[in-house]
Amino acid sequence: MTESTLVVAGMATLAAGTYAFRLSGQLLRARITFPPRATRLLEAAAVILLAALVATTALTEGHGFSGFARPAGVLVAGILAWRKAPFLVVVLAAAAVTALLRLLGVS
């Protein structure tokens, strides 16, 4: 019983804290007027965050290497996206290459 109360407390903490992160960024942005160059830097910062997210989700699992299959799929997707392939092709290629490599025994 206390176990599940604790789980609920943890869930509430995570949900409320996550919303607070989302909202405080927006409130910060609404209160400060940024010059145009700073605005573009903020967008660039978001792109850097997203690029880091791509790298870590593609290459790592926990604190270690994810294995070759997933980054290989993401690499193929990146090449296709760079060559302006349709989004559908890019995303499905990532899954297909990764699944195929795993089928062949590459982890």
Add this chain to the structure above:
Amino acid sequence: MRSIWRTLDRRVLADIGLTCLAVFFIGLSYGAVAVASGFPLWVPAAQSVLVLAGASEFLFIGIVAAGGSPIAAALAGLLVNSRHLPYGVALPPGVTGRRWGRLAGTHVMNDESVVFALAQPDPERKRAAYWACGLGVLACWPGGAVIGGLIGSAVHDTSAFGLDAMFPAVILALIVKDLRDARMLRAALAGAAIALAATPFLPAGLPVLLALAAVLLLLRAPATEASPSPDEELAVLR
């Protein structure tokens, strides 16, 4: 809602639809993993609606299932979700809605809705893309989690289908146009390298935040890059 369909062209809507479908499949595995780890179905169901941030929910379930304290699991999840603060700063005012609408719009802020918003050229389309993707994820992530929890072990091993490669591929496909600029590409690669180098040593979530240090590469006077015209500079940072 109607204005979303009128504002966005078909291709963008199709891309958002595919992204939401990918989110649905990852949601299936999330629900299945949570139930297989011994959680009642309402745990992933409530989390998926109230937290609405996949990676942190997986982490929460994983830590608690391994015997960790739920409060420690929540703090680890919050570290992972701290990137939503810079996301909120990066989104131009009005994208998430106005006044009370913004309180709701803020909740559907996630990697996917942010990246689709940033990819749009003007404020109105940014707002439409943000809401379309945000609401799509709000439907597909909990929907996937609940169905995954119900069918359980049948979808336990999604790695066989390579679904784990879809999330990074979606994000990469959407930022690739920004990466065509040499300075932006350099900064993004530096950020990725920082995050990867930090991953073995730091708790999840922190490495991605550290990547923000790469913004410093863009602060240098653009004059060093053969003085681009204002237009070119705009392209650099868009």
